Amino acid sequence: MTVAFFFIFIIFSLGITYVAARRTRNAEHFYTAGGRVTGFQNGLALAGDYMSAASFLGIAGLVSLSGFDGLIYSIGFLVGWPVVMFLIAEPLRNLGKYTFADVVAFRLRQAPVRVAASIGSLAVVSFYLIAQMVGAGNLIHLLFDIEYEHAVEIVGFVMLAYVLFGGMMATTWVQIVKAVLLLSGAFLLAMMTLARFGFNPLALFHAASERYGAAVLGPGRLVSNPLDAMSLGLALMLGTAGLPHILMRFYTVPNARTARTSVTYATAFIGFFYLLTFILGFGAMVLVGQPAIRAIDAGGNMAAPLLAQAVGGDAFLGFISAVAFATILAVVAGLTLAGAATLSHDLWVNVVRHGAASDVEQLRVARGSTVLLGALAIGLGIAFKGQNVAYMVGLAFAIAASANFPALVLSIFWRKFTTRAAQMSMLSGTASALILIYLSPTIQVDVLKHASASFPLRNPGLVSIPLSFAVAFFVAVLWPEPEAEARFAEVERKVHFSR
Amino acid sequence: MDHLDELKALDSARWRIAVWLTVAMMAVYFGFILLVAYDKPLLTRLVLPGLSLGILFGALVIVAAWGFIWIYVRWANQHYDAKIEALRGRM
Numbered sequence: 090m091t092v093a094f095f096f097i098f099i100i101f102s103l104g105i106t107y108v109a110a111r112r113t114r115n116a117e118h119f120y121t122a123g124g125r126v127t128g129f130q131n132g133l134a135l136a137g138d139y140m141s142a143a144s145f146l147g148i149a150g151l152v153s154l155s156g157f158d159g160l161i162y163s164i165g166f167l168v169g170w171p172v173v174m175f176l177i178a179e180p181l182r183n184l185g186k187y188t189f190a191d192v193v194a195f196r197l198r199q200a201p202v203r204v205a206a207s208i209g210s211l212a213v214v215s216f217y218l219i220a221q222m223v224g225a226g227n228l229i230h231l232l233f234d235i236e237y238e239h240a241v242e243i244v245g246f247v248m249l250a251y252v253l254f255g256g257m258m259a260t261t262w263v264q265i266v267k268a269v270l271l272l273s274g275a276f277l278l279a280m281m282t283l284a285r286f287g288f289n290p291l292a293l294f295h296a297a298s299e300r301y302g303a304a305v306l307g308p309g310r311l312v313s314n315p316l317d318a319m320s321l322g323l324a325l326m327l328g329t330a331g332l333p334h335i336l337m338r339f340y341t342v343p344n345a346r347t348a349r350t351s352v353t354y355a356t357a358f359i360g361f362f363y364l365l366t367f368i369l370g371f372g373a374m375v376l377v378g379q380p381a382i383r384a385i386d387a388g389g390n391m392a393a394p395l396l397a398q399a400v401g402g403d404a405f406l407g408f409i410s411a412v413a414f415a416t417i418l419a420v421v422a423g424l425t426l427a428g429a430a431t432l433s434h435d436l437w438v439n440v441v442r443h444g445a446a447s448d449v450e451q452l453r454v455a456r457g458s459t460v461l462l463g464a465l466a467i468g469l470g471i472a473f474k475g476q477n478v479a480y481m482v483g484l485a486f487a488i489a490a491s492a493n494f495p496a497l498v499l500s501i502f503w504r505k506f507t508t509r510a511a512q513m514s515m516l517s518g519t520a521s522a523l524i525l526i527y528l529s530p531t532i533q534v535d536v537l538k539h540a541s542a543s544f545p546l547r548n549p550g551l552v553s554i555p556l557s558f559a560v561a562f563f564v565a566v567l568w569p570e571p572e573a574e575a576r577f578a579e580v581e582r583k584v585h586f587s588r
Numbered sequence: 589m590d591h592l593d594e595l596k597a598l599d600s601a602r603w604r605i606a607v608w609l610t611v612a613m614m615a616v617y618f619g620f621i622l623l624v625a626y627d628k629p630l631l632t633r634l635v636l637p638g639l640s641l642g643i644l645f646g647a648l649v650i651v652a653a654w655g656f657i658w659i660y661v662r663w664a665n666q667h668y669d670a671k672i673e674a675l676r677g678r679m
Contacts, residue, residue, distance in 0.1 A: 157631075160646040161624060164617070168649065171613045171656050175606040295638030306640035307632025308624045315625035322621050326614065349664060356657050360650045367643075502603070581599065585672055 090404050091233060094411030098270075099247060102418075105262045109255030116451035119256035120187040120430055121340040126261055128347040132354020135338050137264030138423040139166075139329075139355070140271055140362055142224055142416045143482055148363070149396075150389025152370020153382050156297065156305030159370055161312060163363035165322050169329025170356040177330045178352050179345040180501045183587035184580065187434045188427075189336040189493060193500045193515075195583075196576035197508040199444065203435045205515040209492030210333040210435075212519055213485045214428040214462075215469065217332075218421065220481040222470030225417040231391060232410040238471055245467035248422045252429065253459045257341060260422045267412075267419035272358060274412040275365045278393070281400040282372035290368055296375045305374070317547050321483065324550030328486030331493030334427035345587065372396050388479075425462045432458035480531045483548050487526065491518035491553035499561055501584065504577045507570035510561045518557035525549035591678045598671050605663060609656045616652045620645055 113119055126134070144166060152159030185191035190206035222241055229240035251259045286292040298306050312318040329335065339348045373382060373392035376399045385391045397409035433455040438446045446454070492515045499506045499514070525544050526532060533542035546552070623631055623645065631642030 157640070157642050157646075160643065161621070164620065164646055164649050168613055168617045168653055171653050171660075172610055174657055175610045175613075175660060291636060291638035293638070294640075294643065298638065303632060303634070303640075306634070306638070307642050308628045312621070312624045315622065318621045318625050319618065322617060326617065346665075346669060349661060353657055353661055356653060360654060364647065364650060582595075585595065585599065586676055 090407035091410045092407075094407045095233070095414060098411050098415050102263050102266065102415075103247075103250060105266070106251050106255040106259040109259035109262065113254070113256040113258055115448045116187075116434075116455060118258065119452055119455050120337070120426075120434065122256070122258040122261050124341060124343050126341040128342060128350025129354055130261070130265055131338060131342050131347070131351035132358065133268040134261045134264035134341070135335065135351055135355035136358040136362070137268035137271070137419050138334055138338060139359060140268065140416065141221060141420045141482075142228060142413050143220065144363070145271060145275065145366065145416055146228065146390045146393055146413060147388075148366045149369040149373065149393040150382070150386070150391070152367055153373040153377070153392035154379060154389040155309050155311065156301070156371070156374070157307055158309045158311035160367055161308075161318075162325075163366060165325035166329070167356070167360050167363055169326045170352060170359060172326060173330045173335070174349070174352040174356070176498055176501075177336070178339055178348045180584045181336060181497075182339045182342065182345050182348040183584050184501070185340065187337070187340055188430050189331075189333060189497055190431070190435045190439075193496050193511055194439070195500065196573050196580055197500070197506075197511055197570075200440045201508055201512045202515075203439050205512040206493070206496070207431050207435045209331075209488060209515050209519045210431045211428060212523070213331070213333060213489045213493070214424050214431070215465070216481045216488070217334075217485040218424050218428075218462075218466045219469045219473050220478050220485070221417060221421050221424065222466055223473050223476065223478045225421070226470055226474065228390065228413060228417065231386065232394065232413065237474055241467055241470035244418055244421060245463055245470065248418055248425060248466070249459065249463035251418075251422045252426050252463070253456055256455075257426060260419075260426050261338075261341060263415075263419050263422055267415045268358065270412045271416055272362060274409055275362060275369065275393075278397055278400070278405075278409060279365045279368040279372070281405075282368060282376065282396060285376065285400070293368065293371050293375065297371045300375060301379070314545075316545075316551060320546045320551035321548040322550075323554055324483065324487040324490045324548050326490075327494045327550075327554060328488075328490035331489030331497065332485075333431065333489075333493070334423040336493075336497075337427050337430060338423075366393075369393050369396060372400075376400065421466060425459060425466060428462045429455055429458040432461070477536055480526070480535070480547075483531075484522065484526050487522045487548055487550050487553060488519055490550055491522045491557045492516075493518075495554070495557045495561055499558075501580065503565075504574055505565050505569065506561070507565045507568060507573050509568050509570070510565035513564045514557045514561035517560045518553060521553040521556050522549045525553060591675055594671070595675055598668065598675070602668060605660065609660055613653060613656050616649055620649050 194202040226237040226241040373396040398406040528544035530542040
């Protein structure tokens, strides 16, 4: 049954790719789907890019095993969206073309800014990819009993087919289909669960507290150190506005107003989805039971599929498993496309070729980069088999928040921002996030099994984000760049009129 | 007032709203996180059977995010877009 749903999705999505491939004729189609996506469609696609299997299975699992604590994560993932809306979405749409580095480099010297932005972007994409690919391998191994390596290869090749042939158009439609499947699957599962409790979520929460004690409805051990919680919260909140695959989606809509509409829909869908995962988590806690969830996967990742089996039998389990598979595939496709855009548009076209590359060449390099990233994704997925990679999503958000977000915001807002400031802020943001996470208990204690760590916070955000802003500020004040300041008038005009 | 001053006024209004709404969102979210960190017993207290203050506040943070976005979109759709369209013709 599961296998049937799984094949239906693959065949359907490859059909979409076939149609999209025939319409993908130039670099603009490949990167932006021709800029003709509507606000509602892009809202769904943004939600599709953002709602990973880690949030569907991971948060439902966390809630099923620890109750309230899971909610802290869902909320952190959601509150980044208002920041995207207020500070980033519309200026990004009006100032850039294909990548967020277009905006940072707009009035600065191209090469140094693009190289620094690419390092940040590729670091975010790589760590996010590792987390998704390892998750995919484990999940598909559990769901379909396929060997880990084969699972990683299947995800890699199918995803490669979408991006390579269908570009942004296929990726967008795969995201839309996935978002609709995930939202309706989670909604159906939540309703079938609530049907056992008179459609009253409070009755479900009450049943959970009767069985596992009132503590499951309140904060537990997850947040023991307030600074840790602030650090993670800051990285989640500002990191969303620095994720290359999310930022890239704003170029698929025709204007700033539709960019605004996209974020409105995306936030509505994502918020609704996280409210649902909470019901799913408590549902699994009560209807499946914690011992049964732990018995299959100690991290609780199987809570939602087990709940589907408990309330809807094997057919429903098959459907939810196929939805989880579609979720992973779509997120990986979005990441690969964003990484390919960085390699081809930022590094090849704007650094190596100084902006002078024919359309045929651009498209060829973009497709070559896609193959390279697909191979990298499969390679990393296999290389990190059996490793604890749970921290990598948090690390990706920390780099996005420390390297990409400060430079992006300052290039839009700050007249006196300079090339050297952008470069140093992005490099120090990436480096400090990487070094601090290496010194933190996340790596030293959890991964390397040392007794203690020299840096106390589990997520570097609280230090690396202010550091990146401070570096930008001091470098810009010490080494002013009059040409960049003079060209700010263009930014001020284009940010409103897009021309 | 000439159109450049008008654009400047609209520009600062846009950024003022954007920054205040961002600050408001951060205040709500970090307020929630600090309560989770410092006053666990308060959040464990039940308002109704099955509904703890923690779950209620958590859901309210999501509702607040929707609310702030609603405020911004209302302002942008009703004031900002119209003014930009009017200015675009004269620039």
